[in-house]
Amino acid sequence: MATHRYQILSKICLLTSLSILSSSLYASEKTVQEIVDAVNGTPDLASREAGKKVKLRNHAKGFCTSGYFAPNPKLNEQLAIPFFNQSKIDVTARFSMGGTNLHASDKTSGRFMSLKIDGDKENLNFVTTNSPVFFAGNLEDFFTFQVKVKQGPEGKQWLIDNKPDAKAFFDFVKQLPPTASFANSPYFGVNSFLFTTPNNDVVAGRWIFEPVDGVVNLSQTQLAELADDFLKDELLTRIKDKPAVWNLFIKLAEKDDEINDPTVLWPETRQRLLVGQVFINGERDTELTTQECGKGIFNPVLLPKGIAPSADPILNARTPAYIESFIRRQ
Template identity: 90%
Template sequence: MTIRRYQLLSKICLLSSLSILSTSLYASEKTMQEIVDAVNGTPDMASREAGKKVKLRNHAKGFCTSGYFAPNPKLNDELAIPFFDQSKINVTARFSMGGTNPNASDKTAGRFMSLKIDGDKENLNFVTTNSPVFFAGNLDDFFTFQVKVKQGPEGKQWLIDNKPDAKAFFDFVKQLPPSASFANSPYFGVNSFLFTTKNNDIVPGRWIFEPADGVVNLSQVQLAELPDDFLKEELLTRIKHEPAVWNLFIKLAEKDDEINNPTVLWPEDRQRLLVGQVIINGERDNESTIQTCGNSIFNPVLLPKGITPSADPILNARTPAYIESFIRRL
């Protein structure tokens, strides 16, 4: 076994120990192995072993790049999160499409952004999508959704007829146009976290990334003129001339807002706090950690002091599911 393999396994052990604290929060009849099988479309031993051979994964089509995070110093007036006292923090970013097909077309509407913000002593990871609407509020519904969508139109229709949350998701995606760039797409953390205030109170909130250059979508005519692979080249070419920038906000919940169900949207008039800016400029793209970041885990419950996970079962299942998927790709 190589030294690198030992290092990877050591990281898995560390992540596993972190996730044990939250395993009681994702009660489900399904195991993590079954959940990952549903996502990968590997329902039996033969397909599972075939998937391991090709290192099957979700968000298979993607690429990594780099930049930094510039916290908003005024955030200290509201929240007690020492991590954000730093002036500039390295960012590793992975942009991707959904699904297990590494050759998926960029002409679909889904856009995904995962970030690692690595501070001096602590880290903060994000796993986000361009849809604020999630399709399942618990792991059993998540499992059912993944199984049914892989059955094609018949399975999708079953979800529409039997699962209101899945129907709301399909209705949203149906009217969502493809963005012209990863840089011109907003991204949402559909799960809730708990933030510590300056008064030592706890307030629930959700992450929102808004593109500084605004949202730019493609018409069907524009889309038809593009190749199936345009997003990676567009972003990497763009950041050679000017960085891609997002303003990061925390959208705060109010008393009656549902915290632990990612399918429930909060009203638009909820207070938002500006956390800072994500600046993607490719400045460290030649580093090995950036070039291999697609092989790592973006762990959304690896959090700095002052931020803790909510009891959302989807959120608390992410780390063990990512670990299971990661192990299969070793």
């Protein structure tokens, strides 16, 4: 069993250009295994083994589709990223709900989009959410949040009373209405990345996807008329007629902006660069790589030349945690 586990891990690391990481997550006292257990709600051996049998994972309810990315040709005037010099790049997308429940209702407000943009020689992955507000700035708080929310209302209230970042997140989500479609939702990369300029300077930025058709929210009356599983059919039906399209921007940090803490929002006045447009049209949905995209991982630090991860501990914990979750699902 252990040999099989590390054969899988080695394969993933080769595919994602990563070395095998230690079980210790940087400066955190929490291991990769503990972080994944907190997310999955599997705090002991019995629940962990039960979770493996049902292939327990976060964002369990979701589906894959496909399209392409069209880079903005003017971007190379501001950033030196050869990857974006291509004219059209294949995209594999997974849209999902949060949590481990395969039958979660689409009537909740959370919307998530993960993308794989596969270029000629390099790749770029995204892991995004429709909330620009994140609930933890370090791995200890991330672990605590995951454990407490699974305790129900009492745990949530503890977070509100004791963790300001969690309270800010809950306050934001409370007023966030459900969108009518995955296509009518914005998506945010809450973590920061470092981008190289033509002068070999480095600037920090965060990803933002804005829907070209605008944000369309549902009223409670409209929501009551819908089934709990309306989002998948809505998007796949929509893209038969025309693609779902997002403008992709990089929101740039200024000198004193905090780039290693995803709970810190930058002012809306910050400069934004148009990177290009994502078109989801289902053009490769019959291909096996699209149909099975949910079985793999979306690695946000699989980056082309000219883009590097920041020192954000949440960002740098994502890939080893995703790999651990992947291994458990085998």
